[in-house]
Amino acid sequence: MASNVRLGQAETAQAPVIVDTRRYSTVGRWLVAPAFIYLLVVTQLPFIVALYDSTFRWNLMRPERKKNIGLQNFRDLISSLTKDSDPYAFRAALINSVIFTVSAVVISLVLGLLYAELVNHRFPGRNVVRTMLITPFLVMPVAGALGWKNLMMDPDFGVIDWVMRTLHFGHGPVWLAHLPRQSIIIMLVWRWAPFMMLILLAGMQSIDEEVREAARVDGATPLNEFIGITLPHLYRFMQLGALLGSVYIVQETDAIFVTTQGGPGTLTTNLPYLVYETAVRGSQVGRGAAMGLVVVALTIITMTFLLRIMDRMLRAQYGS
Amino acid sequence: MDRTINRRTVLKGAGALAAGAAVVSPFGAALAQDASPAASPAASPMASPGASPVAIAPDPSITGELNVAMVANPQMVALQKLQPQFQEAYPNIKLNLLVLPENEVRDRIRTDVSTQAGQFDVVTIGMFEAADYAKQGWTMDVGTPLSSDPNYDYNDIFPAFVSALSGEDGKLYAAPFYGESSMLYYRKDLFEAAGLTMPDKPTWDDVGNFAKTLHKPDETYGIALRALPGWGEFGAPLTSVINAFGGRWFDEDWKSQLASEESAAAIKFYTDLLINYGQPSATTSGFTECENLFVQGKAAMWYDATSAADLLGDPQLNPQAANTGFAYQPMEKIGSGWLWAWAFAVEKGTQHSDAALAFVKWATSKNYVQTVASQLGWGQVPSGVRASTYADPGYKEYAKGFSDLVLSIIQAQDPTKCCVDPVPYKGLQFVGVPEFVTLGDSVTKELANVIAGNEKIDDALGKIDEMANQWAQDNGYQ
Numbered sequence: 001m002a003s004n005v006r007l008g009q010a011e012t013a014q015a016p017v018i019v020d021t022r023r024y025s026t027v028g029r030w031l032v033a034p035a036f037i038y039l040l041v042v043t044q045l046p047f048i049v050a051l052y053d054s055t056f057r058w059n060l061m062r063p064e065r066k067k068n069i070g071l072q073n074f075r076d077l078i079s080s081l082t083k084d085s086d087p088y089a090f091r092a093a094l095i096n097s098v099i100f101t102v103s104a105v106v107i108s109l110v111l112g113l114l115y116a117e118l119v120n121h122r123f124p125g126r127n128v129v130r131t132m133l134i135t136p137f138l139v140m141p142v143a144g145a146l147g148w149k150n151l152m153m154d155p156d157f158g159v160i161d162w163v164m165r166t167l168h169f170g171h172g173p174v175w176l177a178h179l180p181r182q183s184i185i186i187m188l189v190w191r192w193a194p195f196m197m198l199i200l201l202a203g204m205q206s207i208d209e210e211v212r213e214a215a216r217v218d219g220a221t222p223l224n225e226f227i228g229i230t231l232p233h234l235y236r237f238m239q240l241g242a243l244l245g246s247v248y249i250v251q252e253t254d255a256i257f258v259t260t261q262g263g264p265g266t267l268t269t270n271l272p273y274l275v276y277e278t279a280v281r282g283s284q285v286g287r288g289a290a291m292g293l294v295v296v297a298l299t300i301i302t303m304t305f306l307l308r309i310m311d312r313m314l315r316a317q318y319g320s
Numbered sequence: 321m322d323r324t325i326n327r328r329t330v331l332k333g334a335g336a337l338a339a340g341a342a343v344v345s346p347f348g349a350a351l352a353q354d355a356s357p358a359a360s361p362a363a364s365p366m367a368s369p370g371a372s373p374v375a376i377a378p379d380p381s382i383t384g385e386l387n388v389a390m391v392a393n394p395q396m397v398a399l400q401k402l403q404p405q406f407q408e409a410y411p412n413i414k415l416n417l418l419v420l421p422e423n424e425v426r427d428r429i430r431t432d433v434s435t436q437a438g439q440f441d442v443v444t445i446g447m448f449e450a451a452d453y454a455k456q457g458w459t460m461d462v463g464t465p466l467s468s469d470p471n472y473d474y475n476d477i478f479p480a481f482v483s484a485l486s487g488e489d490g491k492l493y494a495a496p497f498y499g500e501s502s503m504l505y506y507r508k509d510l511f512e513a514a515g516l517t518m519p520d521k522p523t524w525d526d527v528g529n530f531a532k533t534l535h536k537p538d539e540t541y542g543i544a545l546r547a548l549p550g551w552g553e554f555g556a557p558l559t560s561v562i563n564a565f566g567g568r569w570f571d572e573d574w575k576s577q578l579a580s581e582e583s584a585a586a587i588k589f590y591t592d593l594l595i596n597y598g599q600p601s602a603t604t605s606g607f608t609e610c611e612n613l614f615v616q617g618k619a620a621m622w623y624d625a626t627s628a629a630d631l632l633g634d635p636q637l638n639p640q641a642a643n644t645g646f647a648y649q650p651m652e653k654i655g656s657g658w659l660w661a662w663a664f665a666v667e668k669g670t671q672h673s674d675a676a677l678a679f680v681k682w683a684t685s686k687n688y689v690q691t692v693a694s695q696l697g698w699g700q701v702p703s704g705v706r707a708s709t710y711a712d713p714g715y716k717e718y719a720k721g722f723s724d725l726v727l728s729i730i731q732a733q734d735p736t737k738c739c740v741d742p743v744p745y746k747g748l749q750f751v752g753v754p755e756f757v758t759l760g761d762s763v764t765k766e767l768a769n770v771i772a773g774n775e776k777i778d779d780a781l782g783k784i785d786e787m788a789n790q791w792a793q794d795n796g797y798q
Contacts, residue, residue: 060434061754063456065796085783087790089762155600156618171537177603177772261761263549264603265769280427282758283434 053289060283073290090291092266093274094298097250099181100270104188104252105245109238111189112196117226119197120204137194141254148187149176149259180260180267187255192248196241203237204230236316243306250299271295383412384672386679388442389429391662392419395498396444398692398700399683405691406682413675433458433667441670442679444662447484447735448752450494453665454487460666463492465677466684473686476706481661484735484746494663495684498702500627501729502560502649502658502749503722509643510534510620521648524564524589524656527621531597534620542597544619545590548606549768551760556749557623558764560649560656562586568739569751569788574797576788578763579781582740586652588777591770603768615640623650625660626729629722630699646722649729653740657748659733661705704730744797759791 054073058066080090119130136144152158153175164172175183207229215225253273256262262269262277269277275295279288390396400417407415418425418440429443433453445453453459463486467474481496504527506518514533519526531542547554562568567583570576577583594602599613607624611631614622615638622628635641649656664683666676682688686708692701698718703709703726710716710727719726738748746752750760763784769775792798 059755059795060431061452062795063434085786087787149604154604156613157616171600174600174603174772177601177768178774180772259604261549261553261765263765263768264772265766265775267769267774269765277758277761281761283430283754284758 050289050292053285054293056286058284058286060285069286073287074294076287077290077294086266088278088287089266089269089274090294093269093271096181096266096268097270100184100188100252101246101250103185104192104249105242107185107189108192108196108245109200109241111193112198112200112241113234113238115193115197116200116204117230120201133197134194136190137192137198139191141191141252142258144191145187145255145258148183148190148255153183153259176259177264180264183259184255184268187259188249188252191255192245195248196245199237199241199244200234203234207233239309243310246306247303378408379410379678380412382410382674382678384675385414385416386442386672386675387416387418387440388679389418389420389425389432389440390444391422391425393422393662394700395662395702398696398702402691402695405695406679409682410675410678413672413678415679433665436667436669438667438669440667441672441676442664442666444497445494445665446662447660448747448750448756449754450485450663450665451487451746451752452754454489454491454493458668459493460668460670460673460676461487461491461493462495462664462666462677462680466492466495466681469681471685471687472681473706473708476686476708478705478707478730480659480730480733480735481663481705484659485661485663494665495680496661496663496705497684498627499659499661499704499730500625501660501704501726501733502557502624502656503626503629503725503729504647504650505614505622505624505628505632506530506645506647507540507617507620507640507643508645510540511645518645518647522650524561524650524652527623527650528589528593528597530621531593535597537600540618540620541599541613542619543593543621543623544599544605544610544613545594545602545623546606546610547594547598547602547764547768547771548604548609549761549765550606551750551757551764553606554764554768555760556625556658556660557656558587558590558767559751560658560749561590561652563739563748564650564652564654564656565589566653566740568741568743570743570745570792570797572742572744574744574792576785576792577741578788579785582653584781587767587781591767591777594771595773598771603772623656625658626704626722626726629726630703630719633719633721634699644721646725648725655732657733657735657738659730659735659748753795753797755791755795759788762787 055068055070056066057069057072076088077090080086080088081094086092115133119126119133139147150157152160155161155171155174158175160175161172164170173179211229212225215229220228250270251272253270253276256268256270256273257276260268262273271291272295275288275291278284278291282288390399396419400419403415403417407413420428425444429440429445430449431437432439433443433445434456436458445459450459454461463474463482466472477496478499481499482492485492485494485496487493504518504522511518511530511534516530516533518530522530527543533542534540535542546557559569562578562583565582565586567580567586568577569583578587599605599610599619601609605613607628610619610622610624611628613619614632617640629646632638632644633641633646638644649658664680666673666680670676684705686706689701689706689709689712693712693714698715701709701715703715703719707727710723716723733748735746735748735752738746750756766775766780766784766787770777770780789798
């Protein structure tokens with residue numbers, strides 16, 4: 001109810017529909033039980049185990065040193081956030097995660113919008129172009145990243161450098177060394193812009209053709225039409241794209257793993273990659289679990305915030 | 321009300337999602353991207369008529385089902401092809417081979433062994449794990465049964481490997497399958513054109529001067545060296561250079577020595593060499609990338625594992641083969657030591673130790689080398705661990721450009737003496753304790769940043785020194 005007030009809508013009284021819930025409850029519970037138990041086993045048990053593990057100093061390689069250290073792992077992470085030297089690279093990873101996610105989402109949205117506007121018009125070969133635009137999203141992430149590293153960005157054998165040399169611009173930058181963050185963002189955008197295009201295209205196609213026609217009759221130029229009709233209509237779809245995009249992009253590790261291994265320095269280490277480095281490569285189960293939990297807390301805060309936006313947007317469209 | 325439900329669902333869902341990620345790897349399949357110095361090139365199938373293997377009489381008395389996890393290097397893939405031969409010799413052993421890319425299988429093996437989960441009976445492990453696993457009681461003594469079989473010819477194995485793979489009790493806990501050290505590859509034609517001569521035993525100063533002369537960025541780079549972050553990628557050649565310059569990672573009290581005069585000089589030398597005369601893609605170059613550069617004629621020199629020699633010497637795989645020269649690993653104060661082997665260990669918890677031992681014996685025996693040579697050619701033989709391989713006329717003919725050199729290099733390695741000054745660990749191109757992975761990874765990341773030009777070497781030296789001390793404290797060494 002509070003939400004209704006928040007949304008600035010008057011509460012409308014509705015006739016209560018009376019259903020005898022008791023009749024359904026027992027059967028219903030049994031019917032959802034398998035799904036519920038499955039969910040419990042695959043999500044909640046690991047969560048509890050992670051909570052427990054996070055209180056240990058525990059390197060799998062050194063079982064004799066396993067020791068309960070209370071909240072020391074969390075204190076270490078906080079010290080990594082506050083200390084200048086950032087000994088566990090946690091602050092660097094947090095910053096990188098924000099940089100990668102925000103910039104990849106924003107650029108993908110803008111590019112996706114342009115793609116969608118392009119293929120929303122009829123022109124010869126439109127189907128081919130549409131398929132080609134979607135393709136990066138369908139390429140296996142690892143294969144895509146390997147292609148970027150070896151075929152595109154390599155200073156000796158890469159296409160980008162070859163084009164620059166052929167056009168007499170001289171050698172280009174060594175992408176993955178001099179511009180590592182930008183390179184990762186380029187790979188992420190390449191992969192996620194098509195995804196945004198799909199969402200925005202769906203939005204564009206839901207615009208009533210009559211509205212467009214009316215605008216054209218009134219003398220609107222294509223630019224007027226895009227700014228005055230398409231964009232406002234797409235607003236909600238862009239919100240949806242931003243939400244889903246950030247959920248997916250925040251956990252991207254393939255490109256990083258394949259191209260830079262988180263380096264040079266810590267310039268491309270994001271949070272999931274740091275958790276992998278700590279827990280899997282470094283066998284430090286306790287600290288890895290603690291990192292995972294902090295990431296969870298941060299994700300929850302961000303997700304709640306973003307979901308509220310989506311919630312509001314759906315309510316605004318369909319009423320409450 | 322909807323909001324409440326929403327939030328609760330989100331809380332649970334998100335919590336569980338990320339908690340899952342904390343326990344398991346955040347991404348499923350690992351990749352063929354290499355993480356150890358032992359990746360080998362695809363060997364060529366150049367069959368030459370060698371001595372044919374001794375036929376083993378089938379032994380049906382040993383039974384059981386064996387799960388073997390192996391790194392997917394070419395030598396292991398060759399073993400996979402020869403599985404029928406094993407089945408002929410041991411018809412009642414059911415052999416399941418799991419061959420996966422290195423990063424994936426390493427993580428799985430490490431988890432399986434350390435938790436004693438019993439998923440595998442036999443696993444491939446590397447040099448720095450053997451002694452430690454033995455100490456934890458996770459693996460079985462394989463040396464005693466192997467050395468008691470005269471056909472196995474235990475003393476044929478190079479002593480350096482036996483020493484490196486033995487536990488503190490002196491028993492062998494993993495049988496070496498194939499091994500490698502390091503050497504310097506160079507282009508004879510470019511050296512000749514520039515009027516340079518490669519000494520038999522070059523120093524790093526020589527290498528630096530050669531690189532300077534031969535560096536022509538539009539045609540060939542002076543030298544190709546690894547700088548892809550990772551303890552087993554960049555970490556391996558870097559550590560061997562640090563040791564050669566008289567430096568070390570730690571002193572006997574596990575105080576970091578990375579910023580000591582000698583270590584700092586070595587690290588500066590390595591990074592400067594790459595910045596000034598190396599390949600521009602250094603920070604993404606591991607073994608494979610460097611090998612590519614050299615094979616494509618883009619590098620005048622390359623310092624790396626001896627296992628690349630098989631490929632570089634083969635005209636079908638390397639267009640520069642005729643011009644490829646092989647030289648001793650460069651020295652400075654001492655030699656740049658390097659020793660690595662993939663070895664088979666038997667997990668303590670196995671239900672079929674007889675079958676497991678039979679497999680290990682079969683795969684690491686002298687006879688197996690002959691089997692590979694006759695079935696697949698000398699190029700696919702697991703080399704580097706047995707003196708008899710280097711005495712075999714078939715292999716000598718196949719590897720005439722480098723086999724004597726490789727032999728003399730490997731024989732000179734002593735994994736207990738890496739450095740001028742004493743150190744509290746074993747291992748030449750790595751610090752031989754299992755926790756080194758994290759330290760090696762983060763130090764090489766930091767130094768890659770120097771090579772990329774984003775950080776000053778002096779700042780980086782301070783940082784890695786602090787990292788090493790922090791690591792030693794965290795892991796209870798200091």
